[in-house]
Amino acid sequence: MFKEKTAMLGKGEIKYFVGGTGRPLIHLHGAGGVRPNAGLEALAENVTIYMPVLPGFDGTAEIAGIDSMETLADLVADFIDKEIGEAADVLGLSFGGWLAAWLAVRHPSKVGQLCMENPAGFRPKDAPAPSTDPETRMKQMYAYPERLPKETKSDKVIAKNLSMLGHYHGDTSFDEKLASQLGKIECLTMIMHGTRDGRVPEEAVQFLKRDIPRSHLIYVYDAAHSMETDQPARFAHLVADFMERAEAFLVNQGTTSGRPQQVL
Amino acid sequence: MRFSYTHHMPYTGVTEAGQDWPVANKQFDPKLGVEMFQRYIEDKIYAEQAGFDWIGSNEHHFSPYGMMPNPNLVGAVLANRTKRAGILQSGNIIPITNPIRVAEEYAMLDVMSGGRLIAGFMRGIPHEYVAYNVSPDESYGRMAEAIALIKKAWSSPEPFGWEGEFYQFRAVSIWPRPVQQPYPRMMMSASSDASARLAAEAGSSAGFLRIVDFESTRQQIKVYMDRARECGWTPKADDVMIGMNCSIAPTYEEAKEILQAGQKYFFGVLGGGIRTAQQLVIQKTRYFKDKGAAEKFAKKATVQREASFDERVEQGLIVCGTPEMAIQQIQRIHRELGNGRMNLSVKIGNVADHHVTRTLDYLRDIVFPAVRQLGEENDPAQAAE
Numbered sequence: 198m199f200k201e202k203t204a205m206l207g208k209g210e211i212k213y214f215v216g217g218t219g220r221p222l223i224h225l226h227g228a229g230g231v232r233p234n235a236g237l238e239a240l241a242e243n244v245t246i247y248m249p250v251l252p253g254f255d256g257t258a259e260i261a262g263i264d265s266m267e268t269l270a271d272l273v274a275d276f277i278d279k280e281i282g283e284a285a286d287v288l289g290l291s292f293g294g295w296l297a298a299w300l301a302v303r304h305p306s307k308v309g310q311l312c313m314e315n316p317a318g319f320r321p322k323d324a325p326a327p328s329t330d331p332e333t334r335m336k337q338m339y340a341y342p343e344r345l346p347k348e349t350k351s352d353k354v355i356a357k358n359l360s361m362l363g364h365y366h367g368d369t370s371f372d373e374k375l376a377s378q379l380g381k382i383e384c385l386t387m388i389m390h391g392t393r394d395g396r397v398p399e400e401a402v403q404f405l406k407r408d409i410p411r412s413h414l415i416y417v418y419d420a421a422h423s424m425e426t427d428q429p430a431r432f433a434h435l436v437a438d439f440m441e442r443a444e445a446f447l448v449n450q451g452t453t454s455g456r457p458q459q460v461l
Numbered sequence: 462m463r464f465s466y467t468h469h470m471p472y473t474g475v476t477e478a479g480q481d482w483p484v485a486n487k488q489f490d491p492k493l494g495v496e497m498f499q500r501y502i503e504d505k506i507y508a509e510q511a512g513f514d515w516i517g518s519n520e521h522h523f524s525p526y527g528m529m530p531n532p533n534l535v536g537a538v539l540a541n542r543t544k545r546a547g548i549l550q551s552g553n554i555i556p557i558t559n560p561i562r563v564a565e566e567y568a569m570l571d572v573m574s575g576g577r578l579i580a581g582f583m584r585g586i587p588h589e590y591v592a593y594n595v596s597p598d599e600s601y602g603r604m605a606e607a608i609a610l611i612k613k614a615w616s617s618p619e620p621f622g623w624e625g626e627f628y629q630f631r632a633v634s635i636w637p638r639p640v641q642q643p644y645p646r647m648m649m650s651a652s653s654d655a656s657a658r659l660a661a662e663a664g665s666s667a668g669f670l671r672i673v674d675f676e677s678t679r680q681q682i683k684v685y686m687d688r689a690r691e692c693g694w695t696p697k698a699d700d701v702m703i704g705m706n707c708s709i710a711p712t713y714e715e716a717k718e719i720l721q722a723g724q725k726y727f728f729g730v731l732g733g734g735i736r737t738a739q740q741l742v743i744q745k746t747r748y749f750k751d752k753g754a755a756e757k758f759a760k761k762a763t764v765q766r767e768a769s770f771d772e773r774v775e776q777g778l779i780v781c782g783t784p785e786m787a788i789q790q791i792q793r794i795h796r797e798l799g800n801g802r803m804n805l806s807v808k809i810g811n812v813a814d815h816h817v818t819r820t821l822d823y824l825r826d827i828v829f830p831a832v833r834q835l836g837e838e839n840d841p842a843q844a845a846e
Contacts, residue, residue: 392609392613403617403618403619406619406620406621407619413620413622413631413632414617414619414620414621414622415621415622415623415624415631416613416621416622416623416624417624417625418606418609418610418623418624418625418626418628419606419625419626428624431624431625431626434624435624446631447622447631447632448631
C-alpha cells in the first residue's frame with residue numbers, strides 16, 4: 198500500500214513512504230521508526246499519508262546539523278514544502294507527536310490541523326519514569342501485542358532507532374522550552390490518549406489540553422501506547438473524522454454518516 | 462461491622478401471583494402509590510436514626526418488584542433529609558444507561574450529600590435489558606467501558622472526548638464534579654467470578670448478595686481479593702459486603718412467620734413474572750460470559766427455592782429470630798467470611814411496615830451495639846483461605 202520514495206531537501210535527502218487517497222497527511226513516527234500497520238492502512242482509505250523516515254532511523258543516514266527537535270522540525274517543514282507545496286495536516290505518534298508540536302510552533306503556516314497521538318515530551322518531573330522491565334514495558338506499550346505486524350527490522354536497527362531519541366532530545370522528558378510556547382500553536386489540535394497507555398502519563402495530556410488554545414483531548418478506550426495497532430478502527434475513524442470535519446467533528450452526524458449511531 | 466439498609470420500595474397493592482413480565486401497570490393505584498412513596502421514604506430516613514451506616518436504593522423496571530426506575534431521585538431526597546448516613550446507590554444499571562448521565566447524577570448526589578455518595582455500578586438482572594432494549598450479549602463490555610468512562614468524567618479537570626466500542630463522546634466536562642476525589646467510593650456486585658474480577662479491577666468495594674452457602678461465597682471473595690492484589694491494591698474487610706434478609710421479633714417463630722410470608726409474596730407475586738423474562742435472556746443470549754456462570758446462577762435460584770426456611774436459617778443464610786439470635790448469626794457470618802459490612806433487607810415483599818420498624822429498633826438497641834467491633838481489623842482474604 199505504501200510506496201518508498203526519496204525527497205531531496207535543503208539539508209540532505211530523506212526516505213519516505215506514501216500511500217492512500219485524499220488530502221495529504223504527514224505522519225511523524227515514534228521511536229520504532231516507520232511501521233505501516235492496520236490503523237494506518239485504514240486511515241489511508243480517507244487521506245494520503247506521507248511518512249518521512251527521520252534521519253538516522255530505520256538504517257538511514259543522519260544529516261549534519263539536524264541534531265535537535267528544533268532543527269528536525271525545520272527539516273519536516275522543508276519536506277512539506279518540497280513534497281506537498283502547501284500546508285498539510287500533521288499526525289505525530291509519541292516522539293513524533295512531540296516533534297509535531299515543535300513543527301506547529303516554529304512553522305505555523307505549514308500545519309493545517311494537528312493530531313498528537315500519545316505524545317512524548319511532556320512528562321511532569323514528579324511522574325514515574327516509564328518502566329525498563331521488558332514485561333512491564335510490553336504491557337505499557339501494547340494492549341494487544343498479538344495485533345502487531347510481524348517484525349521486519351533487525352535488532353541493530355531497532356537499537357539505533359532508540360539511540361536516535363537521545364540524539365534529538367538528550368535526556369529531556371519534559372520539554373520546558375516547547376512547553377512555554379504551546380500557546381503559540383494556532384491550528385486546531387487533537388490530543389489522543391490510549392486509556393491503557395503506560396508510557397505517557399495522564400498529566401501530560403491534561404497539560405497539553407490546558408495549554409494548546411484550540412485543542413481537543415480524546416481518550417481512545419482499550420488502547421495502550423501503540424494505539425494504531427491496539428485499536429486500528431477507532432484510531433482511523435477518529436483521525437479521519439477530525440481531519441475531514443474540523444471543529445464540526447464534535448457534532449454527531451447521525452446514522453446517515455454510514456457509521457452506526459450510539460444507541461444511548 | 463457496618464450496616465447498609467436497602468429497601469426496594471415494592472408496590473404491594475398487587476395480589477395476583479404469577480403474572481408475566483412486564484407487569485401491566487393498570488394495577489397501579491396512584492393514591493396508594495403516593496402513600497407508599499411517602500411511607501417508604503420516611504422508613505429509609507428512619508434507618509439512619511436506627512444506626513445504619515448506608516441507606517441503599519436500586520434500579521428496576523416495569524414491575525411492582527420495585528418502584529425506583531431512577532433510584533437517584535430517591536437518593537436526592539435522602540441526601541437532603543439525612544445528615545450522616547452514606548447514600549448507597551446500588552445502583553444504577555450501568556450497561557443500559559447513558560454513562561455520562563450516571564456520572565453527572567452521581568456527582569450531583571455526592572455534592573448534595575456533602576460527599577456521602579457510595580456509587581453503585583450494577584449490571585442488573587437479566588430482564589432489565591429487555592426493558593431498555595440493550596443487547597444482553599454486550600452487558601460485560603458495556604459495563605467495563607462505562608465504568609472507565611465515568612471515572613474519567615469524574616476525575617478529568619479538562620474537557621475530553623471518548624472513542625470507545627460502545628460509547629463515543631466528543632466533548633465532556635461534567636458539572637458539578639464530585640466532592641470525593643478522585644472518585645466517590647464505589648460498590649459493585651461480585652456474585653459471579655467475572656463480576657468479582659471486574660469489581661476488583663475497578664477498585665470498588667464488593668457486594669455478595671445472593672449467598673447460597675458459605676463455601677462458595679468464600680471462593681467468590683477469594684476471586685475478588687486475588688484480582689485486586691493483581692491490580693495493586695488490597696481490599697479491607699469493610700470492602701466486603703454480605704447481603705441478607707433480616708427479620709427480628711420477640712420469638713423466632715414470630716420473626717420466621719413474618720419473613721416467610723413476605724418472601725412468599727416476594728417470590729410469588731413480585732418476582733414471578735421476572736423469572737420468565739430472566740430465563741429468556743439467560744437461555745437465548747450471552748448475558749453470562751460462559752455456560753458455567755449461567756449454571757451457577759440457575760443453581761442459586763434452585764437452592765434458594767428447594768431449601769426450607771429453617772434450613773436456610775440453620776445454614777446461616779438469613780438473619781432471623783430474636784435479637785440475641787441475630788447477634789449470633791451476624792457473628793457467625795463474620796467468622797465464616799471475614800466481612801466488615803452487611804446489607805440487610807428488612808422490607809421483603811409485603812412485610813408490614815410496623816414490623817420493619819420494629820426490626821430496625823431491635824437492631825439499633827440490641828444487635829448493632831453487640832457486633833460493631835467485628836471486622837475492624839480483619840482481612841477477608843484470610844477467612845477465604
